[in-house]
Amino acid sequence: xxxxxxxxxxxxxxxxxxxxxxxxxxxxxxxxxxxxxxxxxxxxxxxxxxxxxxxxxxxxxxxxxxxxxxxxxxxxxxxxxxxxxxxxxxxxxxxxxxxxxxxxxxxxxxx
Amino acid sequence: xxxxxxxxxxxxxxxxxxxxxxxxxxxxxxxxxxxxxxxxxxxxxxxxxxxxxxxxxxxxxxxxxxxxxxxxxxxxxxxxxxxxxxxxxxxxxxxxxxxxxxxxxxxxxxxxxxxxxxx
Numbered sequence: 572x573x574x575x576x577x578x579x580x581x582x583x584x585x586x587x588x589x590x591x592x593x594x595x596x597x598x599x600x601x602x603x604x605x606x607x608x609x610x611x612x613x614x615x616x617x618x619x620x621x622x623x624x625x626x627x628x629x630x631x632x633x634x635x636x637x638x639x640x641x642x643x644x645x646x647x648x649x650x651x652x653x654x655x656x657x658x659x660x661x662x663x664x665x666x667x668x669x670x671x672x673x674x675x676x677x678x679x680x681x682x
Numbered sequence: 683x684x685x686x687x688x689x690x691x692x693x694x695x696x697x698x699x700x701x702x703x704x705x706x707x708x709x710x711x712x713x714x715x716x717x718x719x720x721x722x723x724x725x726x727x728x729x730x731x732x733x734x735x736x737x738x739x740x741x742x743x744x745x746x747x748x749x750x751x752x753x754x755x756x757x758x759x760x761x762x763x764x765x766x767x768x769x770x771x772x773x774x775x776x777x778x779x780x781x782x783x784x785x786x787x788x789x790x791x792x793x794x795x796x797x798x799x800x801x
Contacts, residue, residue, distance in 0.1 A: 604786070605786070605787070607786075609788075616779055616791040617719075617727065617779070617788075617791055619789050619790075619791075622789070623785070623787070628789065662787065663786075664786045668745075668746070670731070670744075671717070671732075671786060673726060673727040673729065674726070675726045676726040676727070
């Protein structure tokens with residue numbers, strides 16, 4: 572059971588928009604701690620996709636965007652492409668656990 | 683270019699030990715917080731722990747699941763991060779990733795090293 576809750580899977584057709592939610596609690600996202608997102612392509616290491624809730628590192632397409640509100644955060648992907656098929660993880664800090672926590676991950680399938 | 687290269691993984695028996703290393707290059711290692719994250723086969727990511735830069739005390743924090751069994755250390759003269767794994771359990775079987783940490787997020791990752799705990 573992960574501290575941050577994500578849907579196990581989402582899917583969309585090429586060109587469509589999908590969102591992935593990340594629900595936390597008052598000891599992590601709700602306490603104001605930032606949310607970060609990672610993309611893990613099959614057989615590779617995770618890669619930072621969004622940091623500090625809505626900031627994209629250099630090289631990440633602007634099709635990827637993040638937002639945060641209350642105890643939840645969301646990752647949106649517009650103009651879905653086949654190469655976006657991957658696992659996506661949210662991450663934050665938890666004050667009760669005094670450490671970083673991840674969501675369980677969401678598998679994105681491009682139909 | 684930032685590079686993180688893990689090594690030292692392999693097969694260990696329950697109750698046994700292993701030491702993982704992570705060779706870093708392309709950034710000022712001594713100023714960086716460094717983190718270990720693991721991923722059990724077919725499962726999600728799990729934070730193992732981190733170590734602060736010596737300028738910020740050089741102390742390490744751990745996840746509850748590994749506290750008292752795992753130890754994170756660093757050798758800034760060698761630009762190398764270590765993870766000592768003791769009292770290994772089957773549930774420690776995972777790919778272990780070395781990451782650079784920046785304000786509690788992980789901006790660069792190594793390719794990982796696989797640790798298998800089995801009799």
